[in-house]
Amino acid sequence: MECVANLELGQYAGSLLKMVDIPSYLSGYVDGEGCFTVSIAPRPILRVGWEVRPSLSVSQNGDRSEVLLIMQDYFGSGTIRPDRSDKTLKWEVRSLPVLIARVIPHFETYRLLSGKQRDFEAFADVCRWMARGDHLFPGGLTKIVWRIREMNPSGKRGYKSEYILTKIAEMKA
Amino acid sequence: MECVANLELGQYAGSLLKMVDIPSYLSGYVDGEGCFTVSIAPRPILRVGWEVRPSLSVSQNGDRSEVLLIMQDYFGSGTIRPDRSDKTLKWEVRSLPVLIARVIPHFETYRLLSGKQRDFEAFADVCRWMARGDHLFPGGLTKIVWRIREMNPSGKRGYKSEYILTKIAEMKA
Numbered sequence: 001m002e003c004v005a006n007l008e009l010g011q012y013a014g015s016l017l018k019m020v021d022i023p024s025y026l027s028g029y030v031d032g033e034g035c036f037t038v039s040i041a042p043r044p045i046l047r048v049g050w051e052v053r054p055s056l057s058v059s060q061n062g063d064r065s066e067v068l069l070i071m072q073d074y075f076g077s078g079t080i081r082p083d084r085s086d087k088t089l090k091w092e093v094r095s096l097p098v099l100i101a102r103v104i105p106h107f108e109t110y111r112l113l114s115g116k117q118r119d120f121e122a123f124a125d126v127c128r129w130m131a132r133g134d135h136l137f138p139g140g141l142t143k144i145v146w147r148i149r150e151m152n153p154s155g156k157r158g159y160k161s162e163y164i165l166t167k168i169a170e171m172k173a
Numbered sequence: 174m175e176c177v178a179n180l181e182l183g184q185y186a187g188s189l190l191k192m193v194d195i196p197s198y199l200s201g202y203v204d205g206e207g208c209f210t211v212s213i214a215p216r217p218i219l220r221v222g223w224e225v226r227p228s229l230s231v232s233q234n235g236d237r238s239e240v241l242l243i244m245q246d247y248f249g250s251g252t253i254r255p256d257r258s259d260k261t262l263k264w265e266v267r268s269l270p271v272l273i274a275r276v277i278p279h280f281e282t283y284r285l286l287s288g289k290q291r292d293f294e295a296f297a298d299v300c301r302w303m304a305r306g307d308h309l310f311p312g313g314l315t316k317i318v319w320r321i322r323e324m325n326p327s328g329k330r331g332y333k334s335e336y337i338l339t340k341i342a343e344m345k346a
Contacts, residue, residue, distance in 0.1 A: 019282050021194035028201025031240060032233075060205075064288035067204060109192050115237035 026074060027110040029067055034058045036116070036123040038148050039158055049171060050164060052135040052144055054127050056103055057092040065089045075102045099127050119151045138172045199247060200283040202240055207231045209289070209296040211321050212331055222344060223337060225308040225317055227300050229276055230265040238262045248275045272300050292324045311345045 035057050043051035056078075060068055065080065068091040072078050078093040093103060104124045112120055126144050134140025142165060149161050208230050216224035229251075233241055238253065241264040245251050251266040266276060277297045285293055299308075299317050307313025315338060322334050 019197075020200060020284060020286070021197035024192075024194035024197035025201035025204075025283075025286065027193060028198035028203075028240075029205045030201075031198075032202045032205030060287070066287045067201075070286060110198075111193060113193070113198065113243060114233070114239045 022070070022074065023106065023110045026067075026071060027107065027112060029071075030056075030058060030107075031112045031114050031116055033060065034116075036119045036151070038123060038126050038144070038151065040145065040148070040164055041159070046136070048136060048138055048141050049167065050141060052126070052130060052141070053094065054096065054099060054123060054130070055092055055094045056099065056123075057090050059083060059088040059090045062087055062089045075106070077102065096127060096130055100131050104128075116152070122147050122151045138168050142168050195243070195247065196279065196283045199240075199244060200280065200285060202244075203229075203231060203280075204285045204287050204289055206233065207289075209292045209324070211296060211299050211317070211324065213318065213321070213337055214332070219309070221309060221311055221314050222340065223314060225299070225303060225314070226267065227269065227272060227296060227303070228265055228267045229272065229296075230263050232256060232261040232263045235260055235262045248279070250275065269300060269303055273304050277301075289325070295320050295324045311341050315341050 036054075037057065038052060038054045040050050040052050042049060058068060058071060062082065068080050068089055071091050072080060075093060075098065077095055077098040078091050080089055080091045082088070083090045093099060104127060107120050108124070111117055125147055129135065129140060129144060129147075135144055145161050145164050145168070209227075210230065211225060211227045213223050213225050215222060231241060231244060235255065241253050241262055244264045245253060248266060248271065250268055250271040251264050253262055253264045255261070256263045266272060277300060280293050281297070284290055298320055302308065302313060302317060302320075308317055318334050318337050318341070
């Protein structure tokens with residue numbers, strides 16, 4: 001809770017510190033508005049040819065960004081910036097060390113109550129595999145692509161997993 | 174917390190009961206996905222000619238409605254049904270007694286951390302004024318219309334407050 005005390009939330013701060021459990025509140029908020037994503041994009045500089053990028057993002061109308069500031073403070077990281085596609089603000093964490101050290105442990109303790117929990121579990125697996133370098137080798141990357149297929153697709157961007165798997169197989173051959 | 178124990182949440186129930194503070198989680202979820210609305214529509218059968226309808230609604234993708242079930246259980250009320258406009262499910266409470274007895278006290282204890290708190294405060298005022306019958310008289314209805322003007326407009330539906338205020342003034346005259 002103490003991290004919220006640093007924020008200037010005006011009239012609300014006094015009373016919310018009394019009752020609201022901030023970690024639970026943030027899990028609830030992320031269950032509604034958050035998105036665990038793992039994108040994979042071509043990156044010729046890497047030996048496997050593909051870069052794996054996990055991120056947690058939370059969007060909010062630009063006129064009420066208070067909870068994004070609390071997120072940033074609570075997790076001690078992440079950037080807040082306007083979303084190109086609409087009039088919202090987006091808080092996003094892409095740092096693998098922060099995801100491993102702060103974000104994943106939080107959501108393992110304060111679990112999501114909806115089916116989004118399954119996305120989180122795949123996300124956490126991928127992050128931990130990346131932390132030990134699996135994504136840098138064809139076998140590990142293949143495993144990651146299969147794990148990501150189980151996640152809720154977030155939008156229409158990105159490469160189809162079949163295409164990536166084919167490319168990895170070609171490289172192995 | 175005990176109300177959640179009634180739900181069959183499968184693998185999640187065991188662990189979430191240990192850590193997540195359900196009331197705080199639900200406030201966080203509503204901060205992200207919920208909408209406090211007061212609509213006013215013509216109703217010739219009423220002496221003032223207008224009906225005031227407050228509601229709290231929360232939408233969610235139809236494939237993960239778990240949190241809506243928890244809402245329904247926690248507040249002991251509300252309907253869950255498909256939203257006409259998109260592929261979501263919506264939990265909604267329209268009952269004034271339930272709003273007064275369960276919903277408003279909850280959000281006064283587990284306050285919203287975003288600017289949506291201001292919408293809630295106007296909403297709570299209107300519900301309490303209605304509980305004492307203010308909305309049945311031109312003076313009270315006028316006060317309600319002015320209070321609603323301070324709330325975030327939820328979509329483009331509904332009558333403009335200027336129009337309603339003019340109609341009430343004509344009736345008074």
